[in-house]
Amino acid sequence: DAKTTQPNSMESNEEEPVHLPCNHSTISGTDYIHWYRQLPSQGPEYVIHGLTSNVNNRMASLAIAEDRKSSTLILHRATLRDAAVYYCILRDPSDYGNKLVFGAGTILRVKS
Amino acid sequence: NAGVTQTPKFQVLKTGQSMTLQCAQDMNHEYMSWYRQDPGMGLRLIHYSVGAGITDQGEVPNGYNVSRSTTEDFPLRLLSAAPSQTSVYFCASSLNLPPGLADVFRGEQFFGPGTRLTVL
Numbered sequence A: 001d002a003k004t005t006q007p008n009s010m011e012s013n014e015e016e017p018v019h020l021p022c023n024h025s026t027i028s029g030t031d032y033i034h035w036y037r038q039l040p041s042q043g044p045e046y047v048i049h050g051l052t053s054n055v056n057n058r059m060a061s062l063a064i065a066e067d068r069k070s071s072t073l074i075l076h077r078a079t080l081r082d083a084a085v086y087y088c089i090l091r092d093p094s095d096y097g098n099k100l101v102f103g104a105g106t107i108l109r110v111k112s
Numbered sequence B: 001n002a003g004v005t006q007t008p009k010f011q012v013l014k015t016g017q018s019m020t021l022q023c024a025q026d027m028n029h030e031y032m033s034w035y036r037q038d039p040g041m042g043l044r045l046i047h048y049s050v051g052a053g054i055t056d057q058g059e060v061p062n063g064y065n066v067s068r069s070t071t072e073d074f075p076l077r078l079l080s081a082a083p084s085q086t087s088v089y090f091c092a093s094s095l096n097l098p099p100g101l102a103d104v105f106r107g108e109q110f111f112g113p114g115t116r117l118t119v120l
Helices: none
Strands: A009-013 A018-023 A032-038 A045-050 A061-064 A070-075 A084-091 A106-111 B004-007 B010-013 B019-025 B031-037 B043-051 B054-057 B064-066 B076-078 B087-094 B115-119
Touching: A009 A018, A018 A084, A018 A106, A032 A061, A045 A061, A045 A070, A070 A084, B004 B087, B010 B019, B019 B031, B019 B087, B043 B064
Parallel strands: A009 A106, B010 B115
Antiparallel strands: A018 A070, A032 A045, A032 A084, A061 A070, A084 A106, B004 B019, B019 B076, B031 B043, B031 B087, B043 B054, B064 B076, B087 B115
């Protein structure tokens, strides 16, 4: 599986945008970029995913670099509820089994 | 829908004891899996199943057994608990879309709330 690199932690002020970076320089042409987050004392939850184009949903936006070697998860207005560990995961679509390989992720702290 | 449920929420075992962690889902998902999460680390895959009667090993399967007799349930058995198995255990489920379609059609995994296990 291709590897991802994320900062250990980031801090944001409430109501401000947050940009969470992820480097994946060894990404293959067919790997999808998935983001999950884990709120304190809970299981992970899906946030967003994409292949090449930028993606938006009600939770966040995903900006993917043109060379696909990096991506950025954007929370448009951080709230205290967004404090969590954010995982950037690459998935090989030919992989049979829906497996997710988690790294250590980025701890996002949101200040009021 | 209850989603993915796990029991118990907390468990303390002595070294050598055996126990079963329960996982159930009511979304008719074919794919189910078990992960463990040690402090400060990401999740690691223990075992997974792509449907009733089919299971396979993940990254860290030693010391654990699974079976899948129904679509809804995927129990994880610790045969002889060891302190190294102290961890938080998460069960997850998703549709088992064919390779390629899982990502195109989202194929997100739904996680349970976890079981916190301590082995003394």
